[in-house]
Amino acid sequence: MKSLSEIETIVKRASRAAGYSWGIAEEVGKSIRLFELFGFPAIKHLNQYYQNKKKENFEEVKLISKINKSSGSSFCPIMLGINFIDQVKNIETLKKCSVENLAYPLLLLSFLSRASEIIGKKLLISFDDCKFLLNFNLSISSNIWDKEMPMLAKKVEISFLNNEDNFSDQDWKNLYKLAEDTFVEETDSLKEGAAGAGLTDND
């Protein structure tokens, strides 16, 4: 088994050899390491992308806007990912954005996961039949984690999710009520003699 350290080092060097600057290559190394740790076939996709890159031209998105359309060839997932990380605070104000014609979309996800951590918001990504929920770079939920990932996404939609509960008030109330069963009803003497900070146990 290859260690994550080996993965990061080799990806960094390969990315430099593929024509990226050292600073970009460092970013790719970190992102691919992370996605391999999460169990996604990042090395496989990166390898295929770098093989194709020798034969095909890929377009770069510099300033990311609400709708990003390529002028013909598909977008480079790496430069899009790096620019997304760099510009994430501006992009967040758009709440949603889309990218049309993106090569190797899995590679973009490895950067978006880090962007989710930077911005402190979950990101929902969808393309074709694939959906990914990126949780602050701590975990990723997906409906296709054990299926083949497409090599080209016609349209990728990226949504910034607000920091809100993903359960109903009623669910919470029910659970809270159950938790109350661990509390002791105070008698008058307990009220006087058992001083505490309040009704809510904040431990």
Added chain:
Amino acid sequence: MNIELRDPNIIMKLSRLGSFHQSRLSFLRSFLSEFKDWQYNRDLFNLDQEGYGTAVYSLKKKDRVYSLICYANKINDDERSDRVIATKWDAAFTLHDGVPLKEDIDRLRNEVPKQEVGRLSYKELTLSRANKSVRVFDHVVESLSNGNQPDLELLEKVGYLYRTTAVYGSGKFGLADRFRIKNREEINGPFRLEMMLVYLVRQFTFDQVNHVAKNKNPNSAVKLDPKICRNLGIGNSTGLGMAPFIVNHPTLLNNWILSREIALKKIREIKIVKTQDRDLFKDCVKSSLKNITSWNTESEYQLKKIKLLLKDTKKFISFLENEFDFQKDYPFNEIYLWLEKETCEECIEYVVSIMMEPFGDIVQPLVGQMSSEEEKYFNIPTERTVGDLKKILENKYSDILKINFNIDKSNQKFWFISKNKEEPRLANRFEENGADLEQPLAIARDIKKLYERLLSLKNNLKINQFLIDNSDLRHVVRRAFIIEKFPYSEIQDNTIGEKLVPIDMLRLKLSFFGALKFDPRSDKWLRICMFQGAPLPNELKDYDEQWVYKTHS
């Protein structure tokens, strides 16, 4: 009294970093301190009459066990090389996490001796190999087998029976990644498992030499005197591989240097020094003279430094004995100021290290702050502005910005990775091919380039906009924002200039390891000795903390 931390623009110069010495903060000393109450055991010693075979040593506490597995193999004299290009060694080692099963030992027997071309697993933590100092090893075997102890003069000259030529960890060749073990309390310090490997290897060398001598002449052989063992360490040959490490781990470098600087600051701020602390300091300085006089090297460069160190240390001792009054307030501050004025860099840093000896209460808490998670500081704060970045460069790289990179001698060298051994190398840009594949280690040049590019831009431009068209400088933009928070994260010198002495970079790292007797064999590699004078594993429970300065007693 509030003493300022020393200026990174002075301390982070290569000549100063290349004058650092081991101290109580050094990793091999903090390793001994952490593991002193662990149970040491030799679990397996299956060597043939000539000393070839397998051995296992362990350190254990509660449920945690670390096991060193040693494979000693026969090699021909012409196959023995300390160069990184070697493919065979007298012995190869791995530190296994837990108690190795027979299957583990068998599996590793096929891999560990191959070193870089073998494959380890997540159950292995570190990997190393070593060669005998044949002259010393054979002499010791001969003497012991005849019932005599070896010639101490020869032993003192070399200082070890074996020298390692590389110690790998942190995920190399399939070894366990650091994230798997980083939360273990006992390894909360850099390179602790590498130190453990080297320490246990040292014991293996003593056991092996005794074993071979005994088998050579079972009736008259004697064991190597434990006092002699204690005065032997493990040698190490180190090349350029270490140099990029300190450039590629800026926050780690900062934490090492910062810990040393905080220790010095706190010691200088002690108003009244207790008699016992004063006496211990003076004792260490005086005893340490033996460390200097027994420091052997043929390197003109190092000989000059040693000569100057010896002269200045003697001058300092004379000052302490005849002129200095330890009763005055803030005596260590006075001493430090005197050293800065009267002695060379080598001596200043030598005495700074010794100042820490009496103050375990200051040093110990700092040991735990010497690790770092580089990932935490990897993201570039792209909301900041060009104006912010410019200011950082002006404040933190002021000397570097003065270097003229338009002249050849400032650009003479380049760092590259050799295709043959995947190891870092340094070459002359104007005489060799390959500069187009240069590694990103010319930080000073790239910082200057970044600054010049920023000069033509508006201060309110955001970094995310700057990076769109300047991705070639992204690596140094990241570093600049790191140095803003970590003042000692950067070498304040030109690492590609004509005057670069790469062994200064190696020496910096090795001093934090706790190495002694730096012996440069060229400007690109050197030999050192580790654990010379250190307690043996069965003495760990109660040992003299200042053993480094009592090597010959």
